[in-house]
Amino acid sequence: MRDLANNIGTVQAVASAVLSATNTSAALDLQGFESAAVVVNTGAIVSSGDFTAKLQESDTPTSGDFTDVAAEHLVGEFPASLAADSVVKVGYVGHKRYLRTVITKNGGTSIAAGVVLVKGNAHERPVA
Template identity: 70%
Template sequence: MRDQASNIGVVQAVAAAVLSATNTADPIDLIGFNAATVVINTGAIVSSGDFTAKLQESEDGSTGWTDVAAAHLSGSFPASLEANATVKVGYIGYRRYIRTVLTKNSGTSIAVGVTIVKGHPADAPVT
């Protein structure tokens, strides 16, 4: 089958914007899917803006948030987000909810957006 669009779910975690503070995204529910990929797209960085990214997981989506262990990631987040770049990291953990955290360490701002691509659906096609 060549139709990939019917086999993935796409959720905007962070709307493309210029961030000047730490951003913790809303929870993304993975029910009905057995995999997820975080895609981060960056633009300009102002005044040496230094932002890092990480993924957190929770069983209920409201409490118990913990950083995802490296063993539950396919790939890794860079030590610092770079301007005009794309980062792709897979989630292979087992929790129902995930969220991204973009942490401002120094500088002014970064233009960034984050999309979660949910894959391996229990039921397809995905609408």
């Protein structure tokens, strides 16, 4: 049986925290990997909060170059609104080198959330 942990890369996109405003992650580099998935982990939501998540892509790490990932480049979809105490995973099958996540505050007070990027199909294994 293969060991998964040594065959994937993981990057913390959003440190687990209470978010009270829209959060845009830094650029996440996929160089050296052929696949990716985003995992959003939520906790409590305060004051009927309405928060949404999306994935953006770019050929450069420049903030102004990012655009929303087209639905056909996602495996699965983000919910219309993030639920409390849940986990959402969405795969990426696009061809851009950089990704970033955006958690948007549409209403309410705050959400406890964190995001991890899981990178797969590494060019070199084991992955450090």
